[in-house]
Amino acid sequence: MFGYYLKLAVKSIKKNALLSMLMVLAIALGIGASMTTITVNYLMSANPIPDKSTQLFYVQVDSWDPHNAFNDDNGDPPNQITWTEANNLFNAQQATKQVVMAKSGGIIVPENQDINPFQASIRLTTGDFFTMFDTPFLFGGGWQLASDQQREQVIVLTKRINDKLFGGENSIGRTVLLAGQNYKVVGVLDAWQPMPKFYDVNNGAFDESEEVFIPFFLKETYELPNWGNTNCWKSPEGEGFKAFLQSECINYQMWVQLNSEQEKSDYLAFLNNYVSEQKALGRFPRDMNNQLLDVMGWMENQQVVEDDAKMMMWMSFMFLVVCLLNTVGLLLAKFMGKSAEIGLRRAIGASKRDVFIQHIIEAATIGLLGGLLGLALAMFGLVGIKTLYGDFVENLVSLDWVMAFTGIGIAIVASVLAGLYPTWRACNIAPATQLSSQ
DSSP: OHHHHHHHHHHHHHHTHHHHHHHHHHHHHHHHHHHHHHHHHHHHTSOSSTTTTTTEEEEEOOOOOSSSOSOTTTOOOOSSBOHHHHHHHHHHTOSSEEEEEEEEEEEEEOSSTTSOOEEEEEEEEOTHHHHHTTOOEEEEOOOOHHHHHTTOOEEEEOHHHHHHHHTTSOOTTOEEEETTEEEEEEEEEOSOOOSSOGGGGGGTTTSOOOSEEEETTHHHHHTOOOBSOOBOSSOOSSSSHHHHHTSSOBOBEEEEEOOSHHHHHHHHHHHHHHHHHHHHTTOOOSOOOOEEEEHHHHHHHTTOSOHHHHHHHHHHHHHHHHHHHHHHHHHHHHHHTTHHHHHHHHHTTOOHHHHHHHHHHHHHHHHHHHHHHHHHHHHHHHHHHHHHHOGGGGGGGOOOHHHHHHHHHHHHHHHHHHHHHHHHHHHTOOHHHHHHHO
């Protein structure tokens, strides 16, 4: 019977093409707006490293002002650490893996004189970065702990920079002149753009990844500049670069890999002991307030999915409701317009149940068509977002199969709900009255 009712639905849609098209368009507009915002929110809040997100922890220690908390709203410790903590905690090597990092930049002078020198963003980091965050390599690999300790001038390039400097060839062993220093290429990353960029949400959770990676401690050796957010609760004691490094200013991030609850408990105890030692040296004036958050906990803490984005999603749902209310009116007009036909069907033996199923299937068919058109509108909206924000948000504005099926499902369910009242009215049409009026 389903096939027969579906055939009747298609026939009815064709018979009242203009009215049906208006209903399809109303549903499509609502679904298009909703799926655009749902997709962005869904991808913004997605787990960027699902296989290890519960093993990677962001390190926070409270080195802030004794009179004012870093975050007055919830009393959380600072969202970055000082150069002193970055050095001390990394050198302690108390976690299974640990990485300290910061953002910087410099001018690259290509070997090929046909290419003009250009500015590149730098991720200053340590060797565990690549294994902790499962970065894919096209050529070579990351560097080892010894390279960090000996401050070797090694570099990992992104695919884009390798294509630009070396035409996409295997550049392992070649030299790159960056910020006035020569670096030996040890690895070339394949395309890699975690979204959100969880390893450094302080400097733009949806910004493009840095273009080159070099050992963290070369920052001190070559006095590389600070990029990204830098906060200080008191001025450095002295002038110059070294005074800044020794200050209480925060500009660095630290992650550790802890494979069990016991390892996490042990590392938190290590942090507490470390802070106690620093208190004895006259630092860390606030109460003990250390924190370890895993990937999803850290992104929630930093409100990676902005309230504005959530508000936009709820507003789009309200727009969908308005579209459905219009659909209810159109369905009511259409079904009441078929009173004579429904009366005849009832007179020759069709039950209320038969009439109900027939018209609910027609409403669902209209919802399906509206959903398909709505997905096309959603894809158009996502292309608009990509055009507005650039190619680096490409992964954020793609409509995957999960969201496509979700959109179709919402459209069908919404149209069925919208069709309940008009269908109920159609079921209660008295056949005798309709036949006598004919």
